[in-house]
Amino acid sequence: MEKALLAIFLEGVFIKNFLIIQFLGLCSFVGVTKDVKSAAGMAGAVVFVMALAATASYMIYTYILVPTTMTFLDLISFIVVIAALVQLVEFVVRKNIPALYRSLGIYLPLITTNCAVLGVVMLNVQSEYNFIQSVVFGISAGIGFTIVMLMMSAIRERSSFVRTPSSIKGLPLAFLIATMLSLAFVNYFWVIPI
């Protein structure tokens, strides 16, 4: 039976949340969530590239790799596509929307090595989603990523006012916050019956 689009969407946003259930894209999760503004910038860039990468990689996989029976080259071709896509997005944004470029600027090159983007692409292939399903999964994973990035950065901004022991300050505190967020998200599995 084909999977319902709403089910894929809810799975991407909550049940299989990329950051805190599947552990994809953790580098940016702990790296750029010190304030809300940069977290939002990073999340925006990731959503954009994720949706594009899901589309482009589906085309390449279905129309080039499968007919030529070269599916073993999937990994190499996907990573090249993502790297090229990031360059292209950077170029277009810099030319046309300079204001957006200034706020996303430094995050764009980092996305090539963000495992969340390659993760979406590989999961699409693994779950054998069709075109619409792949794009929906790409977008929902991006939305889930954004939600958690914003929550995390807001909590970390507030928690900088709390007195903590010096050895917990910084990364350990971030991971303890992530533990609690993760505890909440784990239970969506029970709340949303799919």
Added chain:
Amino acid sequence: MDAFSEFIRGITRDNPILGLVLGLCPALAVTTSVENAIGMSVATAFVLVCSNVFISTLRKQIPSAVRLPIFIIIIATFVSIIRMVMEAYVPSMHAALGIFIPLIVVNCIIIGRAEAYASKNNVFFSFVDALGIAAGFLLVLVLIGGIREILGTGQIVAFGYTLLSLPINPAVTTMIMPPGAFLTIGIIMAVVNYQRAKKRAKGG
């Protein structure tokens, strides 16, 4: 610069997880058991050693303007190799690690070492550096996997042998679920920070 201290540096000061804080995704995702942790570390070690040696050999030929795409393609080739080898010879391990095998491509440790070390040093030291970093990665992954498995299931089973069994009843299943990973690494990092601060205070 002697080889032994370069090797030890990968385990202590430049430890990939606790020192450089790179490659967190696999360190948290696959450490539900010691067995998976070892499998993941061995796959990563293979890619790290091969790519470091290869990039270091070619470091004078690679033009610096396009070095990152070249590094990524070299790494992707080695990842494809280990992926096919694992699929053929250890299919159960391949299934357990899932998409984290192909995701070794975007593991920041490997491209980080290629950029920071292999592209500047000779082949022998790049090889030693890769071994040291891989050993550091293995130790931390096994530590996290061990803590999570013993608390989550009450015993440590690796490759069919029961290594340790404790009467934990009921087992804390949260530890082998995602929150347990964040909690474990948070506490390990806090302990490491505490020890470092203590050492610094003692040293003056």
